[in-house]
Amino acid sequence: MIRVVVVDDEALVRSGFKLILGAADDIEVVATTAGAEAVDTVRREDPDVVLLDIRMPDVDGLTVLRRLRALPQPPVVAMLTTFDADEYIVTALRSGAAGFLLKDTEPDQLAQLVRTLAAGGVVMSPKASRAVWQSHPGASAVADEEATRVGRLTERERDVLVLIAEGLSNADIGSRIHLSAGTVKDHVSAILTKLRVGSRVQAALLAQRAGLLGDGQWCSGPGL
Known part of the structure; x- marks a missing residue:
């Protein structure tokens, strides 16, 4: 089983991702949490993959990413974003994120993307990728x-x-x-x-x- 933790400040987003991924036979969402509890949750649950909101009001997603990357056995982390052009993504990728997903990713793609992350692959929406770099100074x-x-x-x-x-x-x-x-x-x-x-x-x-x-x-x- 691929163990996943979803980190997002919106309960609706967390529950949606859990519902979609939970339908896959080989994926288990072991926890969902807001940003403030993210690092402690990951330490406790030891997931394979973390889907991490890049913008949260309680703690910055980039800060959480850096803390997760500093763990002795860090999970694979992909950033979640609502925006086609999010300048934070560039920093996240340079800080060790394994890719990024738009929150409106098609549900039938989501499980396969998580499998890709767990297998050491890279996931990046081409639409978001172009927008991010075109907007980058x-x-x-x-x-x-x-x-x-x-x-x-x-x-x-x-x-x-x-x-x-x-x-x-x-x-x-x-x-x-x-x-x-x-x-x-x-x-x-x-x-x-x-x-x-x-x-x-x-x-x-x-x-x-x-x-x-x-x-x-x-x-x-x-x-x-």
Whole structure:
């Protein structure tokens, strides 16, 4: 079972997510809570995945994220937001979030996205991703600079980057394009270096912004 904690200041949102996810045979929402109790709840329940509201009145979602990331065995955290363009998302991704979801995500997608997170994948709404970065200060200059970095990748490295954005492990990437896991690992290291990013999540987001993924495609794991 994938153990999930939902953190949101609105009781209706918490109950809605619990109802939707609870219908899946392999997912259990072990707790829902507002932000002030989030860290204590996560310590107690030891979930695999936390869905965390990015904007809460009692405590800032970014503060909760930093505290969760500092735990000895931190859960995977994805941010929840109402806004297509939320400047906090950029900071959250740079602080270790594994992606973000709009709160109006289709219910039939939600369980699969949680499975993707639990498997180590990345989940990012393409609509929100574009809006976030277009609204980010200096977005145009950043886009130009990122395009230059992507241009340094070899064709094989671009292939690997797209599969990283799909949430595949090194072994799965190797199986997909007929390379050893060790060779894929070398490609991933080169990609992170050339893109000047510190994680697969950041590389996946850059791939989405660079147009390497389809317009309607989520950055996510297998099956989506």
